[in-house]
Amino acid sequence: EKSRQSFGKRLTDLFVNFNGVDDDFYDDLEETLIEADVGFETALQISEEVREEVESSRASDPKVISQLIVDKLVALYTRNGRAEDNHLVFAKEGPSVFLFVGVNGVGKTTSIGKLAARFKARGRRVLLAACDTFRAGAIEQLQEWGKRDGVDVVAGKAQSDPAAVAFEAVKKAREEGYDLVLIDTAGRLQNKVNLMKELDKIKRVIEREIPHAPQETLLVLDSTTGQNALTQAKAFLETTDVTGIILTKLDGTAKGGIVLPIRNQLHLSVKYVGLGETVEDLSPFNPEQYVNGLFKDLISNRIEG
Amino acid sequence: MAFEGLTERLQKTFNNLRRKGKVTEADLRDTMREIRLALLEADVNFQVVKKFVKTVRDQAVGTDILDGLNPAQQIVKLVNDELVKTMGSTDAPLNKSDKIPTIIMMAGLQGAGKTTTTGKLALKLKNEQHARPLLVAADVYRPAAVDQLVQVGERIDVPVYQEGTDANPVDIVRRGLAQAAENKNDYVFIDTAGRLQIDEKLMQELSDIKSLAHPDEILLVVDAMTGQNAVNTAEGFNNQLDITGVVLTKLDGDTRGGAALSIRAVTGKPIKFVGQGEKMEDLDVFHPDRMASRILGMGDMLTLIEKT
Ligand SMILES: Nc1nc2c(ncn2[C@@H]2O[C@H](COP(=O)(O)OP(=O)(O)OP(=O)(O)O)[C@@H](O)[C@H]2O)c(=O)[nH]1
Ligand SMILES: Nc1nc2c(ncn2[C@@H]2O[C@H](COP(=O)(O)OP(=O)(O)OP(=O)(O)O)[C@@H](O)[C@H]2O)c(=O)[nH]1
Ligand SMILES: [Mg+2]
Ligand SMILES: [Mg+2]
Numbered sequence: 213e214k215s216r217q218s219f220g221k222r223l224t225d226l227f228v229n230f231n232g233v234d235d236d237f238y239d240d241l242e243e244t245l246i247e248a249d250v251g252f253e254t255a256l257q258i259s260e261e262v263r264e265e266v267e268s269s270r271a272s273d274p275k276v277i278s279q280l281i282v283d284k285l286v287a288l289y290t291r292n293g294r295a296e297d298n299h300l301v302f303a304k305e306g307p308s309v310f311l312f313v314g315v316n317g318v319g320k321t322t323s324i325g326k327l328a329a330r331f332k333a334r335g336r337r338v339l340l341a342a343c344d345t346f347r348a349g350a351i352e353q354l355q356e357w358g359k360r361d362g363v364d365v366v367a368g369k370a371q372s373d374p375a376a377v378a379f380e381a382v383k384k385a386r387e388e389g390y391d392l393v394l395i396d397t398a399g400r401l402q403n404k405v406n407l408m409k410e411l412d413k414i415k416r417v418i419e420r421e422i423p424h425a426p427q428e429t430l431l432v433l434d435s436t437t438g439q440n441a442l443t444q445a446k447a448f449l450e451t452t453d454v455t456g457i458i459l460t461k462l463d464g465t466a467k468g469g470i471v472l473p474i475r476n477q478l479h480l481s482v483k484y485v486g487l488g489e490t491v492e493d494l495s496p497f498n499p500e501q502y503v504n505g506l507f508k509d510l511i512s513n514r515i516e517g
Numbered sequence: 518m519a520f521e522g523l524t525e526r527l528q529k530t531f532n533n534l535r536r537k538g539k540v541t542e543a544d545l546r547d548t549m550r551e552i553r554l555a556l557l558e559a560d561v562n563f564q565v566v567k568k569f570v571k572t573v574r575d576q577a578v579g580t581d582i583l584d585g586l587n588p589a590q591q592i593v594k595l596v597n598d599e600l601v602k603t604m605g606s607t608d609a610p611l612n613k614s615d616k617i618p619t620i621i622m623m624a625g626l627q628g629a630g631k632t633t634t635t636g637k638l639a640l641k642l643k644n645e646q647h648a649r650p651l652l653v654a655a656d657v658y659r660p661a662a663v664d665q666l667v668q669v670g671e672r673i674d675v676p677v678y679q680e681g682t683d684a685n686p687v688d689i690v691r692r693g694l695a696q697a698a699e700n701k702n703d704y705v706f707i708d709t710a711g712r713l714q715i716d717e718k719l720m721q722e723l724s725d726i727k728s729l730a731h732p733d734e735i736l737l738v739v740d741a742m743t744g745q746n747a748v749n750t751a752e753g754f755n756n757q758l759d760i761t762g763v764v765l766t767k768l769d770g771d772t773r774g775g776a777a778l779s780i781r782a783v784t785g786k787p788i789k790f791v792g793q794g795e796k797m798e799d800l801d802v803f804h805p806d807r808m809a810s811r812i813l814g815m816g817d818m819l820t821l822i823e824k825t
Pocket of ligand 2: 316317347399401625626627628629630631632633634656659662709710711712738766767768769770791792793794795799
């Protein structure tokens with residue numbers, strides 16, 4: 213919140229230092245975007261659009277120009293959204309099921325631990341399903357989160373069929389009146405055909421037990437990932453019909469700029485961001501705050517330099 | 518969108534060029550632009566790309582490549598050779614101490630693959646040298662990190678020293694080393710918790726472990742899918758620890774892996790191994806030439822060029 217308000221102001225300060233927006237500014241903007249992993253094409257496109265907007269508005273007041281740039285960037289993010297709000301969709305009645313998917317080590321299990329606490333605090337009865345039966349210690353990791361959060365965990369044996377664990381969990385949720393089932397899956401690289409098929413199987417098992425479930429299939433992306441995140445999003449969207457993104461590890465120095473082309477091309481929106489390793493380190497996604505984070509360095513460098 | 522290899526990109530530029538016959542300054546700029554784009558698409562850090570392209574440009578101008586036969590292929594070869602050179606031309610083996618144990622410390626960001634790689638390396642040494650490694654569980658933060666290492670140890674039949682999560686990692690390492698001395702283990706692996714390079718407290722913890730253990734090898738484990746941020750991570754860990762090598766993980770994916778070049782360029786430290794899967798056998802030594810082809814999206818293109 214704090215950084216969000218000051219962004220407009222900092223940008224204003226930036227324009228105090230020169231008379232207009234010069235070519236250097238657009239070069240810097242482009243470089244900043246590339247360094248944030250937005251990708252070359254998107255960076256170019258954004259910088260062009262901002263330039264057009266600034267030039268066609270004929271604005272000269274630094275305040276107006278800076279606001280224009282912020283608005284443009286936020287608009288660029290929001291315009292291609294499938295669902296404009298980042299709320300999670302729940303079942304009208306009966307248990308809701310959220311499935312978590314993504315490549316290895318991105319933060320699926322941790323995000324589940326954080327979200328479970330969040331929904332429990334709102335009075336929902338939450339159940340976790342340990343469907344990563346593959347990675348060493350994965351079941352214990354989810355169980356530890358269950359203990360921390362004070363929520364129940366359904367787990368099977370290591371190396372057992374993950375779809376069977378999913379089945380058991382949704383069945384239990386339906387029979388025992390849980391509100392929400394969060395399903396943890398093993399990390400898998402999107403080019404592994406068999407592992408991607410396994411996700412499909414898990415999904416079908418869930419749907420058979422609870423029609424219209426899973427209500428959400430959340431793709432977890434690591435913000436340190438470069439252009440490959442776009443390939444990930446495409447592949448997971450294709451096999452599991454992803455409904456939204458959780459962007460993790462934004463507390464580090466990576467900017468996660470790849471969500472911009474993902475949004476542009478695949479119309480997938482970020483719903484939550486991960487900001488650390490503890491249970492509180494999760495926030496609903498806020499485009500303005502995000503844009504702010506992208507340009508923090510550009511702004512401060514300009515002010516210093 | 519499938520990535521276009523550098524060769525195809527350059528071919529287009531040079532097709533236009535051939536019709537005109539003479540290479541102009543503008544053509545050279547176009548060529549360099551294609552190289553720049555290819556590297557950026559592969560996630561090579563953009564500052565690194567700048568420097569790299571300049572080097573290549575100077576070399577191209579210094580020779581008659583552009584006026585000669587097959588300028589596209591010649592340029593690709595030049596770029597490739599320069600990439601291989603930058604990433605280290607020879608394979609770098611694991612350091613070994615004169616007296617036992619050789620101590621290997623793992624470090625890196627969260628989820629990079631430290632714990633998995635610990636198991637893979639231990640298995641490799643066991644298979645190749647009949648080594649008797651000990652794994653030390655110094656991650657007391659991540660839920661079930663100790664369980665994970667213990668299970669990894671079970672899978673490869675290698676003992677794990679652990680004290681659960683209540684002790685201090687530095688103390689755990691101290692007592693782990695004592696145990697290794699007692700049992701005459703010839704290798705000790707220290708599995709540390711993932712951390713951000715900007716987390717001063719946890720980075721200090723790594724320094725403390727280093728001062729205590731004097732590792733023969735400090736391996737920075739990096740996810741091959743890492744984007745522009747690879748340089749910040751590499752620089753942060755290298756400045757704090759003076760790492761001795763790098764392991765690049767998750768190369769079984771379809772990433773181009775430009776991070777390899779970025780890391781090498783900012784640290785100058787060798788990439789020693791690459792992770793090629795989740796199983797304990799999925800570890801290979803690093804081959805700069807293969808990595809170069811991968812970054813450039815060339816596949817077997819180079820062998821083709823070599824023959825002409
Ligand atoms: N700094 C930071 N670390 C995070 C965040 N989210 C997760 N992590 C850490 O990243 C590492 C991997 O997280 P996991 O939740 O195990 O990731 P995963 O996707 O379940 O991994 P696999 O199941 O092995 O594929 C752990 O060390 C987490 O503590 C975040 O938002 N910020
Ligand atoms: N496909 C693939 N997965 C890998 C590779 N190396 C590690 N992984 C997976 O990446 C995830 C994270 O690996 P870990 O070994 O737990 O990573 P870590 O660095 O110890 O993580 P933290 O302790 O949480 O910081 C797990 O799902 C591993 O199975 C690899 O080379 N290929
Ligand atoms: Mg997990
Ligand atoms: Mg670990």
